[in-house]
Amino acid sequence: MQPRRQKRLVAVLLVIGLLTAAVGSMLYALQQNIDLFYTPSQLVEGLGKDKIKPVVGQRLRIGGMVVEGSVKRDPDSLKVSFDLVDTGPLVTVTYEGILPDLFREGQGIVAQGTLIDATTIAATEVLAKHDEEYMPPEVAEALKGIRHVPPSQQGDVSRQNSSDNSTEGRY
Amino acid sequence: MFKWLHPYAKPETVYHLCGRWYPWLMALALLLLLLGNIWGLAFTPPDYQQGDSYRIIHIHVPSAIMSMGSYSAMAIAAFIALVWQVKVAQWSVLAIAPIGAVYTAIALITGMAWGKPMWGTWWVWDARLTSELILLFLYLGVIALSGAFSDRQTGAKAASLLAVVGVINLPIIHFSVEWWNTLHQGASITKFAKPSIDPSMLWPLLISILAFKVLMLALLCLRLRTAILLNEQHRPWVKAMAGEE
Numbered sequence: 001m002q003p004r005r006q007k008r009l010v011a012v013l014l015v016i017g018l019l020t021a022a023v024g025s026m027l028y029a030l031q032q033n034i035d036l037f038y039t040p041s042q043l044v045e046g047l048g049k050d051k052i053k054p055v056v057g058q059r060l061r062i063g064g065m066v067v068e069g070s071v072k073r074d075p076d077s078l079k080v081s082f083d084l085v086d087t088g089p090l091v092t093v094t095y096e097g098i099l100p101d102l103f104r105e106g107q108g109i110v111a112q113g114t115l116i117d118a119t120t121i122a123a124t125e126v127l128a129k130h131d132e133e134y135m136p137p138e139v140a141e142a143l144k145g146i147r148h149v150p151p152s153q154q155g156d157v158s159r160q161n162s163s164d165n166s167t168e169g170r171y
Numbered sequence: 172m173f174k175w176l177h178p179y180a181k182p183e184t185v186y187h188l189c190g191r192w193y194p195w196l197m198a199l200a201l202l203l204l205l206l207g208n209i210w211g212l213a214f215t216p217p218d219y220q221q222g223d224s225y226r227i228i229h230i231h232v233p234s235a236i237m238s239m240g241s242y243s244a245m246a247i248a249a250f251i252a253l254v255w256q257v258k259v260a261q262w263s264v265l266a267i268a269p270i271g272a273v274y275t276a277i278a279l280i281t282g283m284a285w286g287k288p289m290w291g292t293w294w295v296w297d298a299r300l301t302s303e304l305i306l307l308f309l310y311l312g313v314i315a316l317s318g319a320f321s322d323r324q325t326g327a328k329a330a331s332l333l334a335v336v337g338v339i340n341l342p343i344i345h346f347s348v349e350w351w352n353t354l355h356q357g358a359s360i361t362k363f364a365k366p367s368i369d370p371s372m373l374w375p376l377l378i379s380i381l382a383f384k385v386l387m388l389a390l391l392c393l394r395l396r397t398a399i400l401l402n403e404q405h406r407p408w409v410k411a412m413a414g415e416e
Contacts, residue, residue, distance in 0.1 A: 009254045012335060023339050034299040034351045042307055048199060100291030102220065110295075127291045130220060132359040134228070135369035140219030 037063035037110050039083050040091040044119060056115050062091055063110040071105055084109060095123040102128035116164065180257045183408045186399045189392035191415075197388035203382030207233075210376035218372075229376055231382045232359075233383040235278035238306060239341055241387055242273030243274075245313070246338040249331035261327045262402060264334055265317050266394035270387055272310035278308060279303060290354060298347035299355035309337040 027034065032048055038060055046053045054060055064084030071082040081094040082105075093111045103109065103126065113123035127166070178184050210227030218225040245267040252261035254379055282300070283293045294300065313330045322324035348357045359368045403409050 005254055008256075012250065016335060017337070019336055020339050023343075027343070031351075034298050036295065036353050039352065063354075077192070100289070102289055102291075125292070127295065127354060128289060129354055130289060130356055131367075132356040133367045134218050134221075134225055134359065134372055136216035136371060137207075137219040138216075138296050139369055 007095055030153045039086040041086055041088045043091055043115075044089040053118075054115055058115050059113070060115060060121070062093065062106065062121055064091065066103070066109055067104050068105045082109075082160050084111070091118065091138035092120045093123050093126070095126050097126070099126055100128040102130055107151045139152065140147060179304055180259060182259055182399045182403050185259050186396055186403075189399075193389060193392040193396070197394060200382055200389050202388035203378055203385060207375050207378035207380075207382050209247050211372070211379055215372045215375055216369075221289055223284065224251070224288050225291035225348045227281050228359075228372075229379050231278060231281040231285060232376060233380040234274045234281065234408075235303070236380055236385055237383045238271055238275035238278050238303070239344060240384065241274055242306065242309070242334075242338070242341060244387075244391075245271060246341075249334035252331045253328070253335060257400070260329060262398040263312070263391070263395055264331050265327060266391055268310055268313045268317075268330075268334075268397050269388050270394070272307060272314065274383070274387070275303065275307040275310060279307060291292055295354050297355055298351045299344065299353050302347050303343040305340055306337075306344060309333070309340060313337075 016031075032052075038047065038054065041052065041064065043062060045051065062084060064086045065089060067083040068084050070090075071080065073080045077096065078098065079094070080099065083090045083092050083093060085091075093113070094111075094116075095111065095113075099161045108129035108131070110127045110129050111121060111123040112125040112127075113121045116122050179188070208229055212226050215226065215229075217223050245264050248260045248263040248267065251257050252264060252306035269400065279300075282303075286292050286295075313334050316333055317323075317326040347353060348355055360366045360373070360376075368376065400409060
């Protein structure tokens with residue numbers, strides 16, 4: 001290889017190497033801030049090596065699975081409360097508003113709100129998180145034994161609440 | 172070692188090669204695009220959870236894959252242009268940038284349209300969405316930088332450097348869903364694991380991905396030919412060809 005080209009090659013590789021190191025260490029330093037949400041165990045047990053717990057009154061996002069049977073709705077308003085779980089402790093979320101179509105018990109949820117006490121969050125926004133699995137309803141029923149109601153056919157709020165993950169749901 | 176590559180550094184050879192390939196690539200791309208998208212959008216079964224809304228995956232995933240694929244191609248061309256100073260490689264960088272930018276924009280827009288009904292929001296600043304948006308800005312930066320100098324050569328060089336440097340963003344986009352917790356779900360198709368998408372939905376998706384790839388190559392041929400003519404307009408072979416026609 002010509003010396004001139006070699007010099008340019010080394011220079012370009014050096015630039016890439018240095019920049020990769022810079023970006024890498026930056027992302028490493030920001031690691032906890034890049035996470036979109038706390039998981040319930042992170043919220044209760046603390047985050048990272050230093051076990052930093054969020055303080056009461058802090059605005060944050062929490063993400064986890066809605067615990068089966070934990071959804072309680074106020075019959076007279078849009079108020080709803082449910083528990084979230086990942087591997088260990090439960091965290092309660094209260095919310096007033098319209099939940100996304102995909103919201104159901106057993107579903108992954110990301111809620112944004114204010115920490116009221118150690119394990120309660122008053123949410124201002126609830127988002128549904130779905131997984132990367134896609135399959136036709138028949139396959140899902142055969143594989144997982146669950147029969148989901150398509151969002152477009154979901155009935156009123158109370159029906160949606162009771163029929164999810166049960167076999168009576170119409171499909 | 173790379174002696175066999177040398178003819179392809181010559182603009183005239185590349186011009187004719189692209190001219191020969193373009194109609195075939197374009198025809199194949201349109202055929203695959205029609206097949207993959209019509210099959211995917213109209214004839215696949217609905218998803219067990221998302222119903223018909225998931226069908227946008229047949230546009231969202233191919234364009235997202237090709238937004239990163241185009242960037243890799245652009246960065247490799249830029250690397251060759253910087254180190255070996257091959258002119259055709261330099262023009263390829265500027266030929267690929269707008270194609271990749273459009274793919275990125277399609278991926279972002281279809282992603283937002285999918286996120287609203289399923290997640291409940293158009294946009295959230297999670298790692299995947301943000302890094303993909305940065306990819307769009309990188310493409311726009313490459314395009315803007317190449318035009319920011321009165322000397323076309325200097326502009327192309329600066330744009331190439333930005334393209335090479337921006338390659339750091341690609342692994343960040345790819346692994347963002349694994350490194351951090353995000354609202355965006357993980358990958359459905361990975362090289363080593365069994366795809367977590369049912370075969371009846373997977374095949375049209377794979378065809379669409381291939382279609383977007385071939386379309387990118389076809390558009391690259393078209394744009395590279397124009398770029399070669401523009402940059403070589405005073406060369407005898409262009410003049411001879413112009414005289415002929």
